[in-house]
Amino acid sequence: xxxxxxxxxxxxGSTSNCGxxxxxxxxxxxxxxxxxxxxxxxDRDDSFGPDIYPLSEMARETVxxxxxxxxxxxxxxxxxxxxxxxxxxxxxxxxxxxGGILGGLSKLSGADWGKDKLxxxxxxxxxxxxxxxxxxxxxxxxxxxxDSPAKVESVNKIEVSEALRLVVVSPEFEVLTSASRGVLPxxxxxxxxxxxxxxxxxxxxxxASGNYAELANAVHDSVHEPYRLKNIPGAAAAIAAGIExxxxxxxxxxxxxxxxxxxxxEKAEAVMAAMREKFSEAGLDSVGRDLSAENTGLQISxxx
Numbered sequence: 001x002x003x004x005x006x007x008x009x010x011x012x013g014s015t016s017n018c019g020x021x022x023x024x025x026x027x028x029x030x031x032x033x034x035x036x037x038x039x040x041x042x043d044r045d046d047s048f049g050p051d052i053y054p055l056s057e058m059a060r061e062t063v064x065x066x067x068x069x070x071x072x073x074x075x076x077x078x079x080x081x082x083x084x085x086x087x088x089x090x091x092x093x094x095x096x097x098x099g100g101i102l103g104g105l106s107k108l109s110g111a112d113w114g115k116d117k118l119x120x121x122x123x124x125x126x127x128x129x130x131x132x133x134x135x136x137x138x139x140x141x142x143x144x145x146x147d148s149p150a151k152v153e154s155v156n157k158i159e160v161s162e163a164l165r166l167v168v169v170s171p172e173f174e175v176l177t178s179a180s181r182g183v184l185p186x187x188x189x190x191x192x193x194x195x196x197x198x199x200x201x202x203x204x205x206x207x208a209s210g211n212y213a214e215l216a217n218a219v220h221d222s223v224h225e226p227y228r229l230k231n232i233p234g235a236a237a238a239i240a241a242g243i244e245x246x247x248x249x250x251x252x253x254x255x256x257x258x259x260x261x262x263x264x265x266e267k268a269e270a271v272m273a274a275m276r277e278k279f280s281e282a283g284l285d286s287v288g289r290d291l292s293a294e295n296t297g298l299q300i301s302x303x304x
Contacts, residue, residue, distance in 0.1 A: 010032050025130060099122055233282035
């Protein structure tokens with residue numbers, strides 16, 4: 001049993017799918033949440049933030065899963081969260097919460113799970129590995145599964161240079177992943193599947209080679225984006241405007257509502273302005289972020 005009484009984990013947000021890579025491709029982004037996990041019997045200190053554990057079903061489920069999976073005797077905890085990853089915007093906020101809790105409990109209890117174990121358990125909780133792999137391992141990740149996306153078999157990680165800018169624009173419009181999956185089709189025609197496979201291959205090839213210019217017009221998705229984008233005012237137009245302004249390519253981040261365009265650094269300002277204008281025309285305020293990929297993943301930033 002560890003003698004620690006408090007652990008703080010720093011977890012990056014993530015963008016997932018990256019076009020047609022549904023439940024498979026993810027990329028960590030330099031936007032973070034910090035999660036403090038502490039034993040409930042330590043002196044109370046609200047300077048980090050309020051205790052969300054009694055209020056959050058997700059937090060309670062994640063804590064329960066840790067003790068069930070680890071075999072560690074349960075103990076009472078407080079969980080505090082602060083940071084910049086917005087909720088319900090397609091940037092992996094739920095994984096930052098789950099990852100911070102599981103990473104913190106693992107260190108606090110002395111179980112000392114490795115990152116692969118964290119990815120495995122978070123994937124089971126989330127039902128898919130794309131955000132979990134990216135946020136915990138960092139970089140651009142390609143996750144393999146067989147019968148079910150809730151059971152990850154392996155992950156390939158590719159580091160991404162800061163030279164590739166990820167312009168993320170988040171409209172003031174929430175999209176819950178559970179609801180967004182309900183709009184997806186039960187089947188796809190053969191030509192659409194072939195086109196989408198081609199897109200995934202091109203995206204992976206460009207990011208693996210570091211030849212980011214090869215991302216140009218690489219995303220042409222028929223798997224999920226056409227069905228999701230039509231329910232987010234201005235989103236499809238924002239991606240198209242970003243590409244017109246000089247981005248290599250763009251995609252719906254996760255299930256949305258954020259959209260992302262990948263570009264060279266000198267194009268980022270113009271790309272962001274063009275994307276935000278389309279949301280404004282649709283009657284939505286938005287927040288723009290010029291980000292890089294984040295290659296480290298989950299970090300235990302302090303403990304005491």
